[in-house]
Amino acid sequence: MKLKELLKRCNTNLVLENFNNFTVKDISSDSRLIKSNYIFAAISGTKDNGEKYIKDFSKFKNIAVIISKKSKFNLKKRHNDITLIKTHNVRKLLSEITSIFYKSFIPEKIAITGTNGKTSVCDYTRQIWEKENLEVASIGTLGLIFKKKKVETPNLTTPDPTLFNKYLNFLSKRKCKKVIIEASSIGLDQERLYPHQFNKVAFTNLTQDHLDYHKNFLNYKRSKSLLFQSHVSKNSVSVINSDDKFSKYFFKICKSRNLKVLDFGKKADFFKFLSLKKRDKGFELKYFLKKKVGVVFIECFSEYEIYNKICALILVYGKQLNFKNLNSINLLHNPAGRLEKLKNKHNLNIFIDYAHTPDALKNLLKGLKRNCKGRLLSIIGCGGERDKTKRPLMTKEALTYSDCVIITDDNPRNENPSKIRKEMTKNLREIDKKNIKEIADRKKAIQYSIKLLNKNDFLVITGKGHENYQIYKDRKSFFSDKDTVLKFIGKL
DSSP states (O other), rough: OBHHHHHHHHSSSSSSSSOOOOEEEEEEEESGGGTTTTEEEBBSSSBBBBBGGGGGGGSSSSSEEEEETOOOOOGGGGTEEEEEESSHHHHHHHHHHHHTTOOOOOOOEEEEEEEEHHHHHHHHHHHHHTTOOOOEEETTTTEEEEEEEEEOOOOOHHHHHHHHHHHHHHHEEEEEEEOOOOOHHHHHTTTTTTOOOOEEEEEEOOOOHHHHHSSSHHHHHHHHHHHHHSSEEEEEEEEEEETSSTTTHHHHHHHHHTEEEEEETTTTTSSEEEEEEEETTEEEEEEEEEEEEEEEEEEEEOOHHHHHHHHHHHHHGGGGOHHHHHHGGGOOOTTTSSEEEEEOOTTOOOEOOOOSSSHHHHHHHHHHHOOSSOOOEEEEOTTTTTTTGGHHHHHHHHHHHHEEEEEEOOOBSOOHHHHHHHTTTTTTOOOHHTTTEEEHHHHHHHHHHHHHOOOOOOOEEHHHHHHHHEEETEEEOOOHHHHHHHHHHHHH
């Protein structure tokens, strides 16, 4: 596609300088990938500014650079083959251009946002579709999954716009009928999904997370709400957890946009939880739907699993949701690393989970504690270069529900790991310190905890879930909680 044709289709305001109408081969915001006939987006981030790499492109022919109108960069003689595309929002224009270049058509697109539960709802939704033998896909923390197989694993929950639109283009060419996408607050704030509109959008819950990026909770909340403001049409349907304390905020936005709302929970109108009673191996849910009362038994450990599964069912069936659909709820299995019980020859009760926020950890441990006949042991850690304010909160929640808490390293990145662990345990009472064991090495922490287990005890390893790596400084090395557990048990 010619550059002129590509830019002509954009709605984003832009100004051209030194224009050269060449055939575009690809688009990227990674300077290392740039070749002749490429478009480069010079994004200014927290650690780097793409503008400083423009000088390196003089060796290439036919380069276009998307740059901020506020930029002080000036073309020089050696930049004769560089076209400048100036705009107010570099990220937004990058997203729009890539959506045009990697064109796609998928009949039904769904996006889900919230602090916790996105991955589970996303996976459950895809599972339900798959049982109906449809060509479907999901895009999120677990990667791009299509036809029950993982095609690729991105580094971000919501991929960067180039990768995201490549995924949609890939799925479209293979006649994919439905896709569900995890929309993170950062992804929404950075316009990664622009200009896509979704048939259905969903909200799970809102608690503290990513304040290192958003700076305050209000900004975080506003970023989440963009899904319901910028990515919907007049025919879009919203699915909302009515029991979350911030649901009113999202209801208000939906009302202002005249969006149809299908809600669920104890306070809901569409799918109302009348009662939720703990039973052996699960819960009995009594509900009100379409002016009728129904009862369904759900095999699971915790209430939040029920909320996630009901959300997925509503996303799939919408207003057509009925009693028969609900009976299939126990056919759904938890995605990898989400309250995943690890089968082992000693029948030890060991779980891994991705919980990395105080609220997620609270809900996880609360559910396990209710089912545990012995002691509950938990392994926790906090990632480096991420929201520091939640570190002591994670420990507080772990101590509330656990008989023993083992603090270890997560992904320290460029932070001092011992400093992270120290921040997790600051201002603790002496009585609480007695129930804490600090083991920096994650492998040793897991092995130590397994040795403590008795028949009726539960061990839950949190923070990393499906992840198979650890990051120390800039080094990313292989590490899997699941593999570590199974290899060690195999030697017992």
